[in-house]
Amino acid sequence: MQTQNTLQISLTDCRFCSLVSKANSEDQIGTAVTCDRWVIMEFRQPWTLESFQQNPILKALMTGFQQVVLQHGINLRPMLIAPDREYSVPNFTRVLYYYRPAKMFAKFEKQEYLVPEGETIDLITAILNHSVNQPNDLPRFQQYQQQTNHIREILVCTHAQIDLACGRFGTPLYRRLRKEYAPVANGKLRVWQTSHFGGHQFAPTLADFPQGRLWGHLEPQVLDLLIQQNGSHSDLRQYYRGWSGLTKFEQIAEREIWMQLGWSWFDYLKAGEIVAQEQVDDKHEANWAEVRIHFAATDGSTSGIYEARIEAIGEVMSALNSGKPMQLKPVKQYHVSHLVKIQ
Known part of the structure; x- marks a missing residue:
């Protein structure tokens, strides 16, 4: 997916894993930690x-x-x-x-x-x-x-002790969100510096609660869209790491549904399941998986199931940690080859 020249530029000009990941166009989707x-x-x-x-x-x-x-x-x-x-x-x-x-x-x-x-x-x-x-x-x-259920919490990783990229890129993002967005939110938004929650190669990365969605490789020009969520949702596709209520392959499918339905999708009740998956050992990742995403409106007015097939489409080289010499690792990339609403 990337030329050797691109790779050499990445290794020569930086010591931050997130810059290598971004330069080599690593897709972040499916990297949100799954949490209950x-x-x-x-x-x-x-x-x-x-x-x-x-x-x-x-x-x-x-x-x-x-x-x-x-x-x-x-x-x-x-x-x-x-x-x-x-x-x-x-x-x-x-x-x-x-x-x-x-x-x-x-x-x-x-x-x-x-x-x-x-x-x-x-x-x-x-x-x-x-x-x-x-x-x-x-x-x-x-x-x-x-009594703070009305408050949205934005948590930005600035944990430089775990990886330098989080301090280098997370701190300016935190300061901007804290200074420009929290004060004008009428008490409905707080912005925090947080410890590591996975994925420093995607710095600057943040977690958005109560939804529990993770975002990475963030840039200043997309902050309005991320916070206000009232513009073209497709402009955030490349920054979306996934929803922590789902597992990896389910997250990949969920992004495609979001792309079809827009911001309203975030308000639906959802659950995922793996229907089938290539069987591999612990050292390898599956090349394909078939998943279902169940959904329902909160008022009960509609419900259904999406069925998706996720397939590997190649690899990119990514650095999982910052520093010199930079250590690279191939990371499998996926896409949704089939998505249909079955009921």
Whole structure:
């Protein structure tokens, strides 16, 4: 897909993985982390490896996360957000808990807490136990719950300690969104710096809640469209990483449906399923898959199923991490070869 000259230019002129990915036209769709639950906690920067290993609050978060994922098979993602001069309260910790409300859904449900710092570990423990339907004391934190379901949260990865590209490209994007978009949103939009949530080769990348959609390789000229969502949706096609309510191949199909239906598609309840897929070992990715996307209007006025076939169309070379020397890896690219509404 890319010439050798293009590849050499990418390797010579940059040390950021996201520039190589972008120069070699890597398609981002299907790279959104699949999640049932997100636990997002305020924690001051820097977010170093040592802090994750030594800070008691972060150790509790990561230990609990590993138990939920490994022992219970729940797709849960922990994230950190940097305290904000306007949003944050001294000596208190804000925790956002997003969860899938049903098999078919359009956006994640949210519970937000603002607790004294000394109770942060107990709250995190209660949330993690709640996420796997274990006994918990989450009701005792009701006094700290915040009524913020009307607020849209934009989380921009600026986690330079994980990859330099996120700091280099994520930070300016965060500052622009925070300065230009949040203040004029009448209290309905907050913009945060966040820790890594996957895909630093797509920096600058952000997560948009409560929908749970991920975007990457973002450029200033598309921010109006992304935030306001009232223009030509097809102009955002190349920036869309996918909806975290679906798995990889389902995300690829979902983008094509969005391209056909427009912004209204985001409001439909949705669920995906893999009907068939090439059988491969753990070291390889399937060359094809057949999926179904079930959908329904929130008012029950319409429902149906889309059926799609996704097929590999080649590979591009991408850098999964920034630095020198740049290490490249072939990344399989896909397209939707067949899409039909079957009912």
